[in-house]
Amino acid sequence: MTTRTDTLSDLDFPADGLAVGPDVADLLFREARTVNTFTDTDVSDEQVRAAYELLRWGPTAMNTVPLRLLLVRTPEARARLAAHMPEGNRSRVLAAPLTIVAAADTNFHEHLDVLAPHLENARAMFPDAAMRESMARMSALIQVGYLIVALRAVGLHAGPMGAGDTDAIDADLLAGTGWKSLMVVNVGTPAGPESVRPRAPRLELAQASLSV
Amino acid sequence: MTTRTDTLSDLDFPADGLAVGPDVADLLFREARTVNTFTDTDVSDEQVRAAYELLRWGPTAMNTVPLRLLLVRTPEARARLAAHMPEGNRSRVLAAPLTIVAAADTNFHEHLDVLAPHLENARAMFPDAAMRESMARMSALIQVGYLIVALRAVGLHAGPMGAGDTDAIDADLLAGTGWKSLMVVNVGTPAGPESVRPRAPRLELAQASLSV
DSSP states (O other): OOOOHHHHHTSOOOTTSOSSOHHHHIIIIISOOOOOOBOSOOOOHHHHHHHHHHHTTSOOGGGOOOEEEEEEOSHHHHHHHHHTSOHHHHHHHHHOSEEEEEEEETTGGGGHHHHOTTSTTGGGGOOOHHHHHHHHHHHHHHHHHHHHHHHHHTTOEEEEEOOSOHHHHHHHHSTTTOEEEEEEEEEEOBOSGGGSOOOOOOOOHHHHEEEO | OOOOHHHHHTSOOOTTSOSSOHHHHIIIIISOOOOSOBOSOOOOHHHHHHHHHHHTTSOOGGGOOOEEEEEEOSHHHHHHHHHTSOHHHHHHHHHOSEEEEEEEETTGGGGHHHHOTTSTTGGGGOOOHHHHHHHHHHHHHHHHHHHHHHHHHTTOEEEEEOOSOHHHHHHHHSTTTOEEEEEEEEEEOBOSGGGSOOOOOOOOHHHHEEEO
16 A cells, blocks of 8 residues: 555645644544533444454554554443542443443564564564563553544544552452553433533644744 | 534435445545645645644643644745764755654643643642643643644645654754654645655554454
C-alpha cells in the first residue's frame, strides 16, 4: 500500500484550511465534549469494533501498538472497578453503558514478529521489563488519543477520567495479563445538555508553541 | 455550549458503523501512513494553526492541556535538534519542511486559573514538581495522539519518531521553559510512494481486548 494522494484530491478544502468538512471537525474536536452522564442506550460490540478498526491504524513506536482495552460491562466487574477509583468518579463508572479501562501491555514484544516484520527478531530486542513498561506506557497513551477520536468517529461520546489506584485495578481485574491500567473512559450517548460542563477555555497557539 | 446532537443527525452513518465518511476514515486512520521523506513544499504557519485549532479541544486531565510545540524551521535549529537524536533519525529531521518537538509543560498549573475556572484556586493544588511532571507527560502524550490526527485533518502528513536524548534537547532548545520534550514529529507532504514503509499488520480486537 502506498500513500494515496487521490484521497486528498477527492476532498474539498474549506477556507479554514481543513481537509475534512466542518461537520467532521465539530464531531471529532470542536464541538465534542467530555460526557459525564449517559442514557441507558447500550454500546454494542459492533460499535466498539468499528472504533477499534480505526484507532488500530494510528502510529506507535516500532509499531508496538501496546494499547489494550478492558471492556467493563457486567455490574459485578463495574463494582470491582469503581471500588478502586476516586470517590468522585465512582458513580459515573457504575452508571455508564460501557466503561473501558485503557491499559498498556508490558508484553507487547511477544507480538513483534507479526507487528514488526521489517525488524529481524524484534521480540528479542526487549529483555528489560522496565524498559518495556516505559515504552508501552508512552505509545499506549498516544493511542488513547486515537481511541477518543475514534469513538467520536463512530458516533459515540467519551468521558475519560483518572483511574485512581491503578495497582489495585491491575491486581484485581488484570491479574496475569501483564497489562498496566492507565485511565478509564466511559462510553455512550449523552443524557442531555446537563451531561457536560460548560466549555472551559484553551490556550492560544502563541501560548502553547515556540518557533526556532 | 451543549453537546450538539444535531451534528450527528446531519451525518449519514455508513454500513461500517462510521459517523464520518469512508474518505475521512481513510484520511485520518485507515490509509494514513507514517511518512519518512517529504517534498520541499513548505508547511505554512496557517496550516500549523489550523491543526492546533482542532487538537486543542481534545480532553485532558482537569483541562490542563500541557502539550507544547517547538516548531523547528531554521537550518541552525534543525542541526542542533538532530545532533541529540538517534543517528538513524537525523537525516529525516534535517530534511523535513517542518519538525515539531512535542513537549510537556511542567508549569501547566500557571494557566489553571484560566483553564479550570470550575476549580477554585486550581494552580495552588500543584506544589509538587514531580507530580506536575508526571501529570503533564500523561496528558501531553494523549494530546500527541490528537496532534497526529489533527495534522492529517488539515491535509498534512506526519512522521513521528523517538527524540533520542530528551535531556539534551531540553537543555539546548527548551532551556528556561519548563517544557520536557517527549518525541519528534516531522510534518509535510510525502515525496512519493517510497516515502512510506510497506504497511505492517495490527492486532485484531480479540487480541487487544478483554471483556468482563
